[in-house]
């Protein structure tokens with residue numbers, strides 16, 4: 145213990161000296177080392193010693209944040225600044241302890257990616273969205289067979305686990321007022337958004353460098369593969385780079401990578417849902433599209449949480465649905481045009497063959513002409529039996545004709561007529577989840593079914609599991625039920 149104290153004192157002096165000499169990068173490293181040592185070791189039992197340690201820690205956190213800011217790294221500074229003022233004003237020990245606890249919690253959240261929004265959800269999203277900590281899970285960026293670069297799991301990841309927690313570089317929101325945004329309003333929104341991005345990168349060269357790593361839609365195959373570590377908040381890479389912003393390239397990058405909150409694979413947690421936001425998040429921009437995606441997005445304030453919507457294996461590419469996966473091939477092809485992609489996922493390849501069949505074409509036409517949904521489902525299931533389409537193939541087609549299935553299973557009249565001749569509800573839902581992962585519409589219909597038939601413990605557990613795949617593990621069990629009430633009225 146004695147030795148360690150001396151080591152810590154030396155570290156602290158060295159860090160402070162570097163800080164005073166304005167050697168920001170080295171002082172950050174020294175302070176980080178000091179913080180790690182002081183927070184990992186046993187806390188002194190002597191209250192005087194504890195007070196001293198907390199004061200040193202407090203100054204270390206503040207100076208480190210200040211040094212990061214000097215290097216153009218504004219994240220999380222506000223919280224540190226408040227505390228700095230408090231500590232300089234000779235803040236009392238309770239305040240100091242509270243502050244140190246807050247910093248430690250922040251570091252813990254960032255390291256583990258554990259989030260608990262239970263209280264906020266239980267309050268019905270009252271007040272401001274909670275401040276989260278940036279987190280990067282077990283993932284890396286690599287060359288992808290889908291297109292250019294992609295994000296890959298480096299470990300097995302359970303469904304519902306958080307993979308990325310990341311704050312927007314900039315976000316802009318518009319109130320919808322019950323209707324779609326007019327073209328003018330969209331232009332204003334886009335202009336404000338771009339202004340915010342430009343403003344941010346003028347202040348922060350590191351962010352400008354990182355944005356420069358994103359795709360501008362050209363020469364996807366020739367792009368360098370960045371090390372994921374440079375996106376970590378504590379990364380000191382590229383902090384002193386200089387150079388001007390190439391506005392043409394920036395526009396192209398924003399055009400390709402900006403995300404809107406109203407996407408089908410995104411959920412937004414907030415009180416008033418009558419608004420619409422666009423934003424830029426760095427790491428999520430590396431995630432490619434698939435019609436059988438394995439992650440979803442959850443928006444909490446300016447934070448974007450990416451979580452697994454299926455169990456993921458180490459080495460597997462992480463994919464997101466850029467557009468609705470619960471519709472047929474040609475509809476998906478249409479939607480993918482706006483993204484400038486031509487999806488070659490297993491499902492698209494399989495369906496390309498299937499949708500050539502006359503029988504499938506007839507089903508599509510029948511649906512468009514308002515043929516009874518139960519009949520459509522029955523026909524499709526019978527054809528699949530005859531063609532010996534099983535497992536994933538069957539699930540792909542079921543997902544494609546989801547509109548017919550959901551209507552059939554929600555209608556009592558339809559179920560009376562076709563119920564015995566079409567697959568059981570549970571088996572159907574399981575097979576679709578198996579290919580598209582957690583989806584809020586599957587969850588909604590499952591909850592409705594539960595209500596109708598008064599499901600027991602097993603059924604409820606199944607619904608909660610699906611809820612974690614849709615929203616991620618962000619709340620405790622009890623709050624998850626509140627979340628379901630608030631989000632899908634179930």
Ligand SMILES: [Zn+2]
Pocket residue numbers: 434435436487488489490491492
């Ligand atoms: Zn596809």
